[in-house]
Amino acid sequence: MKRKKYSVVLLTLLVFCFVLSAAFDSHAAVASGETVRVGYYPLENYHAENENGEVEGYEADYLSRVSEITGWNIEYVRLASWEKGMEALRNGEIDLLSPSQFTTERDAEFLFSSLPLGKTYGAVMALNTNECIYEDFEAFSHMTFGVEKGSIHSETFAAYASEHQFTPDIMYYKDFESMVEALNAGEIDALVDNIMRTQKTMSLLGRFGTSQYYFMANKNDRVLMSGLNEAMYQIDVESPQFEQELRSRYFPVFDAEILTKEEIEFAQGMRELIVGCPVNTDPVSYLDKESGETAGITRDILDRVAANTGLKFKYEALPAGQVTYEDLRAKGVDLIACVEYNSVNAKSPGVHLSSPYFQAKKVVVCKKDTEFDTEKELTLAIVSGSQTLGTVLKNTYPSFHIVTYETPEQCLEAVKSGEADAMLHNQYSIDRLLQKPRYESLNALAAEGIGDAQSLSPVLYKSGNDTLDEDLSNPLLIKVINKGINNITEDEISKILIDQTTKRRYQFTLGDFIYRYQYMCMAVIAALAAAGCAAAYSMRIKKKNLEILRNSEKQLENITNNINGGVLILQPDRELHLLYANEGFWNLLEYDADRMKQPGQDNYVMYVHEDDKEQLAGLMEKADEGDAGSVSLRLRVRRRDGSYIPALFNGTLAADEQGLIKLYCVIMDISQEVAIQEQLKLEEQKHQLLIDKTEQIVYEIQFAQKEIKTSESFCRKFGWRLMQTYKRLDAAEILSIWRVHPEDQAAFTENFRKSLDGLEDTNITVRLMLADGRALWCSVSQFIMLDSEGNPLEILGLIRDVDRDMREKKNLAEKSRMDPLTGLYNKEAFRRESKEYLRQNLDEECAVLFVDLDHFKNINDLLGHMEGDKAIKDAAQTLKAIFSSQDVVGRFGGDEFCVLVKDITMEALTRKVEWLREKLRCIYSNGKYQVQITASIGVTTSMISGFDLGVLLEHADTALYRSKDAGRNCYTFYGTEE
Secondary structure: OHHHHHHHHHHHHHHHHHHHHHHHHHOOOOOOOOEEEEEEOOEOOOEEEOOOOOEEOHHHHHHHHHHHHHOOEEEEEEOOOHHHHHHHHHOOOOOEEEEEEOOHHHHHHEEEOOOOOEEEEEEEEEEOOOOOOOOOHHHHOOOEEEEEOOOOHHHHHHHHHHHOOOOOEEEEEOOHHHHHHHHHHOOOOEEEEEHHHOOOOEEEEEEEEEEEEEEEEEOOOHHHHHHHHHHHHHHHHHOOOHHHHHHHHHOHHHOOOOOOHHHHHHHHHOOOEEEEEEOOEOOOEEEOOOOOOEEOHHHHHHHHHHHHHOOOEEEEEEOOOOOOHHHHHHOOOOEEEEEEOOHHHHHOOOOOOOOOOEEEEEEEEEEOOOOOOOOOOOEEEEEOOOOOHHHHHHHHOOOOEEEEEOOHHHHHHHHHHOOOOEEEEEHHHHHHHOOOHHHOOEEEEEEEEEEEEEEEEEOOEOOOOOOEOHHHHOHHHHHHHHHHHHOOOHHHHHHHHHHHHHHOOOOOOHHHHHHHOHHHHHHHHHHHHHHHHHHHHHHHHHHHHHHHHHHHHHHHHHHHOOOOEEEEEEOOOOOOEEEEEOHHHHHHOOOOHHHHHOOOOOEOHHHEOHHHHHHHHHHHHHHHOOOOOEEEEEEEEEOOOOOEEEEEEEEEEEEOOOOOEEEEEEEEEOHHHHHHHHHHHHHHHHHHHHHHHOOOEEEEEEOOOOEEEEOOHHHHHHOOOOOOEOOOOOHHHHHHHHOEOHHHHHHHHHHHHHHHHOOOOEEEEEEEEOOOOOEEEEEEEEEEEEOOOOOEEEEEEEEEEOHHHHHHHHHHHHHHHEOOOOOOEOHHHHHHHHHHHHHHOOOOOEEEEEEEEEOHHHHHHHOOHHHHHHHHHHHHHHHHHHOOOOOEEEEEEOOEEEEEEEOOOHHHHHHHHHHHHHHOOEEEEOOOOEEEEEEEEEEEEHHHHOOOHHHHHHHHHHHHHHHHHOOOOOEEEOOOOO
16 A cells, blocks of 8 residues: 555656656757758759759748847758658658648647748649640640649649639649659649749649648757747748748749730730820930930830730820820820829729839929928929829828929929929939939938839720720730739849939030039139239239348248247258258257357257167258258257257258258257157057957047047957048948948937037937848947037947847837737737828728638637637638738737738739638537638728728728628628628
C-alpha cells in the first residue's frame, strides 16, 4: 500500500517537472546568431541557385528580412524534390520548408507559420507551341490535362471546369516531373499545378483557386516557429507591401491580365480607333512641331496599350479650351485621352472610364512670398478642358473661387500679375514651365488630396442623335483597354517618363537670357558709354594723385612707428642686411635705433633663432632665382636680454626704381596670440577627451569654420564617420549629413530650422541610418549659441539611443489597435483607418462589406469555445487571403467582420464577394456533433453611399440584414435589395 502511494507521488512529481520544463521551453527563443537550415529544391524564381551557387528568389529575399529581425544565420540545404523536402523535415535534417500549402494531413504532422508568406493560384499550363488561347473553354473540352495524384489543385480545377462548363479529360501522374515529361512527349495537351511552377517553355491558359502558402517546421520546433511568427508579424506591420513587391519581382504572371479568346477576337475585329488628345500639357501631351503629330507621355503609353492588346489607335490633336461633344464627333473621335479619373466623372451618366493609364500629381503654383492656405478665400486658376475638375475642387476647397484659362502659360501669368492667387496643374508640365526665367518668382507646392490620374473614355453616342455606338458601348472595349494598361510594367512607365522629360527639357532662348540678365545688359551699355568719359577724366586726376601719394608716404611712416613691431627694407643676400629699419623694430628688440650703425650689427639673420634660419634660407633661394613675390613666416627673434619672442615676418620681394630686388617687410610681435592659441589647444584637448569617454554622442556644429565634430562614440554607434569640413551647413546639407530616415526628414529639417532661428533649445526623436542600412531611433537634442548680433555661432548637440524604447512603444501601440484573437484591426482602429482613407481619397471608388457568420452560436454550444475561436481565426485568415493588404479588414466583435475595399471596380468587387462567400462555407466537427458555417454579407459602394463612413456602415449593415432575411449564405448589394 505504501509502495503504491510512493509510486503515485513519484509519478506526480515527474509530470509536474515535465510541465514546468515545457512551460520554460515555450518561452525560450532561438538565439541571435543560431543557424536555421532551410530546405530548397529546384523551383525557378522561388528558390534556386544562381551561377555563383547562391540561393536567390522570393523565399531567399523573404528570409533575408527575417534574418535581419532575428539575427539567424540562414543555411540552405539542397534537396531533389518537394517529397524529399518533406522527408528531410520529418527526419530533422532541415528546420524549415516552403512553399507549403495547408492541408489537414500536413497540419497533423507539421507546424505551420501563423501568417502566410504569399499567395498562389492553380494554373493550366501548356507548351508555348500550343495555339490554344487563354481561357478558351470550348477548346478545353477537347484537351487532355495532366494532374498530380493527391494534388490540392485537383478539386479546385474540377470546380473551375464546372463553373465554366467544360469537361476535361484528366490523366494522373505521380509527380510534377512526370507531368512535364508527358507534356513534352505529347501525351497530354496541358498540365494543372501551382502557378509558381510555370516554366519559360510554358504559356498560361487559365488561373483558378487562389490559396496561401506557409513555412512548415517539425512539430518539435515550437521555439523556432514562435520566433519566425514574431518576425513575420513584424514584417507584415512594418512593410505591408513587401509580399506584393516580391510577387511583382519574381512572379509577374500572378498579376498579369491575359486576354481571353473573346477579348482577342473583339480587339482584332475592332476598327482603327481615333484617340483625341489635348495638346496643352507638355510633356504629358503636346503637338510635335516637326512631325505635326501628337506626342508625349500619353501617346507613348497608349502605343504600349495597343501593342499589348492588338487594338489600333490613330491620334487626333484637340485644341486648347473647352471641346464640345459635337466637335469630337465631327472629328471622328472615338476615345478621349487625358480624362480626369475622379468620382465626378465616375458617377456621370453616359461616361465610361478606363483604369488610369498614368498616375501623376497636381501641384499648386503661387508666388514665393504667398502662403497657400486652403481655409482662405483664394482665386485658383486652372486650364480649361476638364469639365469635372472644377467640381472636384469645389468639393475639396469650398472657399476657393475657380477661374479657367486656355493654356498653362496664361494661368502662370495670372498668378504672376495677381489676377489669381494660385494655379493647379500637372506636375510634369509645371516642372518644365517653371524653368523659364520669367517665372522664377513662382513656387510649386504639393496639392494635398488632389491627384492627376488620367484615363481613356469612349465617345458613346453617334453624331446627331442619341443612338449608342455599338463598338464603343460594348463593355469588352473597356475590359481590353484595362488589361492593356495593367500589363504595362512600372519599368516601362519609368522609361517613358525619363525619355519624355529629358527630351522635352526646356530650352533657353535669347529672350530668356535678356530677361534674366536685363539689369546686367543695361549696365554693360551704360559702362561702354561711360568708358570714354572715364579716359578723359583719368588724365585730369593723375597729377592730383601724385601729390596725394607723397602725403600718404609721410602718413604711412607715422603709422608704422606705432604698430607693435617694425618695418624693414632688407638686402636679399645671405645675411639679409638691413637697408632700413624703423624705430618700432628696434623697440621690439629693446635696442636703440643707433645700433644699426654699429659694425656687424646691420644684418637681420643674427637676430633670428638658430632653428628658424632654414626658413630664411629658402627665401633667399627664391630671390636668387628671381622669383619675386610675397612671403609670410613665423620666426623667433632675439631681444637684448637674450630671450626670444614669436614674431610674424611678412615680406614682399619687389624691384625698386633701378630694378634692384629688395625685401620689404613688416615684423609683428605675436607673443600674446601664441599664448592664447596654446591655451585654447589645451582646453580643446580636455574637451575632446571628455566627449570621447561618454557613450552618449556629443557633437558640435561650427558655422564660421563650416565644421562638424563628433565624439568617437558616433562611429561606434552608427558604423560610419562624418567628414569634418563642409562647403555649406544649411538645413538641406545637415539632413544629408545625418542620414535621416526618409519618413522623418521633414520633421528633422523643421526642428533644425528652429535651432537656427535661435528661438529655443530643441529636441526631436527621429530614425538615423546605420552603416548596414538599418534604422535606429535616436533622441537628438540641440543647444544653439548666438553671437552678439543674434546670428548662429555654434550648435552643441547630444544624441541618445532610444531605439528599444521606441520599438516597445510602437509594438504596444500596434497591439492596442489589433484584435488579439485574429490579428485584424479592432473596431476603433478600423473606424480610424477607414475615416483617414476616405478623407484623403475622394476621387477613388471604394466599398464597405459587413460579414456575419451564420450559425456560429451552434459551434460554441455544441463544439465548445475553443473550436469557436478556431472558426473565428479561420474566417480572419480567409478575409486576409481574399482582400489586399492595402484594404482595411477589422473584427467588430463576436462573429462580425467589416472590410473597407479600396480602389476597386464593381466587377472585381462582385468576384471577390462571391469568393468570400464560398470560402467561408466550412464544416466543423468533434466526432459527435457537426456544425456547418456559412456567411451573410452586406455590401455598399461609395458610388451609392458616398464617402461618409457612418453612412457606408449603415448601408452595409442594412444590406447584411437583407441577406439574413433572404435565407443566409448569400450577399446583397445596397440599393439592389428590391
